[in-house]
């Protein structure tokens with residue numbers, strides 16, 4: 827049960843994928859679920875912190891979400907600064923993709939964003 831509490835956002839992501847392929851969920855529900863899965867990846871999914879340590883390695887402490895750092899306050903600031911600087915994104919993504927949880931969180935973030943966009947477009951097309 828503990829792992830379910832930690833990984834619940836992926837369950838939502840799976841429901842979204844199922845909804846798209848089965849066509850059983852309306853686009854309005856898909857928008858909401860995709861947004862939830864996206865926010866989960868950014869703020870809750872278990873990933874490595876990935877901030878840079880003094881030894882010029884990256885921090886492998888547990889963090890919650892791609893956007894957040896670990897318990898070290900300095901790392902959280904560092905990551906916030908990174909998101910403002912687009913040039914640092916590549917490095918962060920490379921680090922995230924070196925761990926399984928990071929891969930899962932990154933893919934679900936991108937997938938949820940695409941899914942939310944597609945659902946919004948579907949809604950707009952329908953109402954025209």
Ligand SMILES: [Zn+2]
Nearest residue numbers: 875885896901
């Ligand atoms: Zn850290």
